[in-house]
Amino acid sequence: MLIRRQTIMYKLYWERLSGAIAPQVLLEEIDADYRKVHVNMAANEHREPAFRRVNPVMRVPALELPDGTVIGETSAITLVLGEQNPQTRLVPMPEEADRPAFLFWLAAMAANGYPIFSRVWHPEQFTIDGVPSESVRLCAEQHLEEFFSVMEQSIAGAPFFLPRGFTALDIYLTMLTEWSADRAALFKSNPRIEALCAAVMERPSYRTVISEHMNGPLKAAD
Structure with missing residues (x-):
């Protein structure tokens, strides 16, 4: 558009x-x-x-x-x-070697992480009668757990997602954790995500x- x-x-x-x-x-x-x-x-x-x-x-x-x-x-x-x-250097340019990895993980976060939160927080939007469904919510929470587990295992830098250092992927992933119903539990299960988010949250831009x-x-x- x-x-x-x-x-x-x-x-x-x-x-x-x-x-x-x-x-x-x-x-x-x-x-x-x-x-x-x-x-x-x-x-x-x-x-x-x-x-x-x-x-x-x-x-x-x-x-x-x-x-x-x-x-x-x-x-x-x-x-x-x-x-x-x-x-x-927040987004790799087309000629840079880590551009494909950046695009893949940005798309994965946008397509496989972001939409799940709608089912967690608004399960009524996914039923015919508009009545909140506990089954929809619980299924979404399971999918979120799986999603963050994949993110945890895929972090290639320390502490940031890509070896090049801080990028827009780190901002995006930290944003997703803001929507978690239990961020402390999320971080306990995913220490690399916790370290990544801690580094992002120290930046003046994110704090503001x-x-x-x-x-x-x-x-x-x-």
Whole structure:
């Protein structure tokens, strides 16, 4: 989804503790000039015509680039910001040897980790009658346990995911752990993930962003 407008800075459409965490951390890392536009999901603003013109799939985050292009999806925003700012080394460039590994794991986190949390926190969205299903939730929690176990075994750096050091993968994975119902238990079972997240959470960019998300407007069930 690409829409062009005229603008002079980045504009991030966000909601508290949503997938906007990672893009906002990236914006902080690249020292970008940006402003945030809160999308009140409790009031269903993400479903209103004004926001649908920004992002037709009605999800946050969405990011308006300085040239007016608007993109959605956390993983897509991650790639664009990293590729437009190669000096940060947050995303390997096409000619770099670890580019395929980066793309694989970013896609794996986006496709196999991120969506599971919807079933954990909103199981009613996965039933015909809209009634929360304990079976759906428990199955999702099992899938999350398996997902994080795979991530734990696949960390190739120390403490970061890739041997090159800190990248957008580390931001993305740390964001996913923020949504865990029992983060302490997650870390106890996955010490390498715990070490990775601890290193990410020490960065000023992450501390700034997560503080805003913890204390900002409440995120609604979607």
